[in-house]
Each structure stands twice: as structure tokens, then as C-alpha cells.
Amino acid sequence: MKYLKQLAIILMVSVVAEVMSYFIPLSVPASVYGLVLMVILLLLKIVKLDQVEDTADFMLSIMPFFFVAPTVSLMTSFDAIKGNVIVLVLMCLVSSIVVIIVTGLAAQAIIRFRHRKEEKKNA
Numbered sequence: 001m002k003y004l005k006q007l008a009i010i011l012m013v014s015v016v017a018e019v020m021s022y023f024i025p026l027s028v029p030a031s032v033y034g035l036v037l038m039v040i041l042l043l044l045k046i047v048k049l050d051q052v053e054d055t056a057d058f059m060l061s062i063m064p065f066f067f068v069a070p071t072v073s074l075m076t077s078f079d080a081i082k083g084n085v086i087v088l089v090l091m092c093l094v095s096s097i098v099v100i101i102v103t104g105l106a107a108q109a110i111i112r113f114r115h116r117k118e119e120k121k122n123a
Contacts, residue, residue, distance in 0.1 A: 006055035009047060013038050 017034030024033075041047040074081075081088065 003055050006052050009052050
């Protein structure tokens, strides 16, 4: 039952994100709305980490499985994209570097925020 409750919470956030994506006139995917919404709910402690952690860990552990079908599909469509391989590889490299930099900066900001919060608490 614990896993069903956790999955229900995650699915509800996903449904709300889909509704937001439908009604907000921006070209932002529902998955991004869902991630932002889940972070906000966790930060505000509306949803506690232990209420979703086990199911989220399981979903992360099986995530590579979900990339098998698109990868195979991409391999079967190679003739259609072979003229743009260099551009696609370059786009992947640039976007990966941007993601690494943004993730690092976000992690540093969170660490600094927590450190300042602890200093104020101890002072």
C-alpha cells in the first residue's frame, strides 16, 4: 500500500502539471511543470520526502529501460538523419555541458543557502 500511495502522489502532481501545461500559454512541457511543482511541494513540506522517496528511487532505477525503445527507433531512422549527425551530436554536447553547469551552480547555491541557514541558527 505504501508504494501505491507514493505513486498516487507522484501521479497527482503529474496530472496537475498536465493541466497547467494545457492552460498556461507557454511552450513548457508538462514534465517541467511537474518537476517544479514537486520541488515546491517538497520545499514547503506539503509533501514530505518519505511520502514519495521509495517510489521515486524505484522509478529512477528503471529509467534507462524507458530509453531503449526511442534509441532503437532512432537507429531505424538513421537514413533520415544521417545528413544532420554532426549537428545533432554538437547539440547533444552543448546541451549536456549546459545541464552540467546549471546543475553544478544550483547545487552550489543550495549548499550555500543551507550553510548560511545553519550559521544563522547557531549564531
